Amino acid sequence: MTTLNHPAQELLSRLDGFRVEIDADRKRADIILDRPPFNIIAMAQRDQLRAVFEALDEDPRVRVIVLRSIGEHFSSGGDIKGFLEATPEHVSKLAWNIAAPARCSKPVIAANRGYCFGVGFEISLACDFRIASETTLYALPEQKLGQIPGSGGSARLQKMVGVGRTKDIVMRSRRIPGKQACDWGVAVACVADAELEAATDALVAELVEFSPLAQRTAKKLLNDTEDAPLAIAIELEGHCYSRLRSSEDFREGVEAFHAKRKPNFTGR
Template identity: 40%
Template sequence: MSDPVLMESGGGIARITLNRPEARNALNAAMRDALARAIRAAEADGAVRVLVLRGAGPHGFCAGADIKEFTEVPSPTEFRQSRVHDSWIRPFDEARKPIIASIHGHCLGGGVEIALACDIRIASEDAVFALPETGLGVITGVGGSQRLPRVVGLGHALDMILTGERVPAARAQAMGLVSRLVAPDALAGATEELAARIAARPPMAVAFAKEAVRAAQDLPLREGMKLEVDLSTLLLNTEDRLEAARAFREKRPSRFTGR
């Protein structure tokens, strides 16, 4: 049996692959646990500056939860306890390094929720998104109802969640669900280019910028502005900030070390 999640690193990029192509990368317990471990491992690796998450096989990024796991219905108490203590999605929220979702084909249910937990979403023109849970008598379970309105706005979020309608890539980009859209055969290269561009920047500045932007979703403006000033101040005397200034004066490429 192959590993449900693969990871390989190089050039400052950790490439994490959902690896159940025979099941359209549907999420089962083994994949959820392996995905959490992979995110944590990449976050702890000092050589990694950017994470890329993608799906194996031609059919899609992730088709959502594996329905084979839902043969027995737990009691409401057991279900709630399992969700309260289910930490597999938490590493996405805890990661200081940027996470890019590279999406092709089907991105459904839990696949959308994983993509929403990433920082940037780039998709191929054949991608299709949907949150079908209400049609199955349930609702999203790992942040879909909370993250989607923050990304696309209340109206688009309710439209997707209440209808379960499949959203083609062009519409997903128009509503802000994905920020970049490319031809299917260009997705891998465009993702690598995007990741490499971010990886080449000073990692502390990238991490602080991500922290400030993420905080803007929850903080009042005045508190967010204070956080931005505090983080900017912390960067003033970093070696990378000083190196960027020297490189600009000397008209040469910067050599960032992460310090």
């Protein structure tokens, strides 16, 4: 029999600047940026982060993924020197790697504090939920280097806050505090720095109570219809609703509602 090798296995064997922790009891995985003091994200690390998200997406122990960091800052951005050393082909994959949280079928939470700049902001924008602490500063500072965001940051931000605010952030390299980001809908909450972990834990605990099948369906539907005309989005929503109508989780949810008990969702 021919032995097959997958490059992702080599990527996962020596994680660069971060680690992964799985808590099967809480159905949770944490991807923890750990390159103090600023958690700079290296070029190789981008490939590894993509591979880790793909691996966790297939892990049956995990229902929710949290992207967080060690220290005062989430991430001050990428390894600047690495951009000049990387090949054009490698650079062309930057946005694909950083979009891994969006492609992942499971809910992904970014817990942000301190500096959340450049690729740190971009990968947070690719997550489903962002919780900011009052110390958080979001920025896309690439204009100061004679560049623009290259991992989806300006595109995702424009969808969230509009072209005017995005121009103000990108073209001026402005730093946006967590409270303002929350007011604009970029973050779902802005909490005291000491409460960031508790707020993240609470959101994880809330999300794991829902049907994993319904959550996967909702995430994919919302991602797929972000740019769709209203009529097409409604049509696709109807098809998704129809498919879930025959699921065991929907039957369980209806029966639990009528019996006034907590549902036991299995993802089928």
